[in-house]
Each structure stands twice: as C-alpha cells, then as structure tokens.
Amino acid sequence: MKVAKEIKIIHDRSGFGIIHEVLAEDGNRYARKTFRPAERNIISDEDLTMYRRRFSREVRVQERLSPDYCIPIIYSKLDEEEPWFLMPIAEKTYQQEIEDSKKKEDFQKAYQIF
Secondary structure: OOEEEEEEEEEEEEOOEEEEEEEEOOOOEEEEEEEOOOOOOOOOHHHHHHHHHHHHHHHHHHHHOOOOOOOOOOEEEOOOOOOEEEEOOOOOOHHHHHHHHHHOHHHHHHOOOO
16 A cells, blocks of 8 residues: 555654654555654664564564554555554544543443442
8 A cells, every 4th residue: 555645743753753644545544653763863773673673573463463452554564664554543542542441331330349
C-alpha cells in the first residue's frame, strides 16, 4: 500500500520514531510510524542497526496479536532505510481509555468492596 499524502505530524517523538497522519492510496487516513530515533546523530551505527531490528521485531509481533488487545497493523514496510507501518488513528489517548473503562459497570462491579 502506498502513502499518497502526508497530512500532519501527530507525534514527533514516539520511542523509535515519528508519527504522521497520512492519506493512503486506498483513500483512508492512517497513522504512519516511521523509524527515526531522536538521538540518531549521537548513537553509533551499531546501536542504530540494533534499534532498527528491534523496531521491526516489535512490528512483526504486533501484526500477529489480536486487535482486541492492541492497535492493529494495517500495513508495514520494514525493509526500507527508515522502516514504517500504518495503523488506525487512535480516537483517544491511553489515559482517556483507562478513565472510560473505570466508568463502565463491569469494572465497578469487579472492584466493588463488600
């Protein structure tokens, strides 16, 4: 799948890279995370290679996990100089998800003190 257009930066420093909102050739908008460590200029080539492999390994693992428990990978291109992957754009932050979960009746019942 090709990215037709970069729309905006969602997060400029997320672990190993940068996250952009993009428009893909299928007409959908996704979050694209690209391997681009912030400290790239000060880390050794050996460490950069290790981080790139780690990034790719994490993507391959996440691709196999159930979307019920993590954000699904829509497409990945891991053989590039700057590997990347596409995922749905999150509607909420993790903190918002946690707060919303605490408000659900099942959560309240599970942690009700007798």
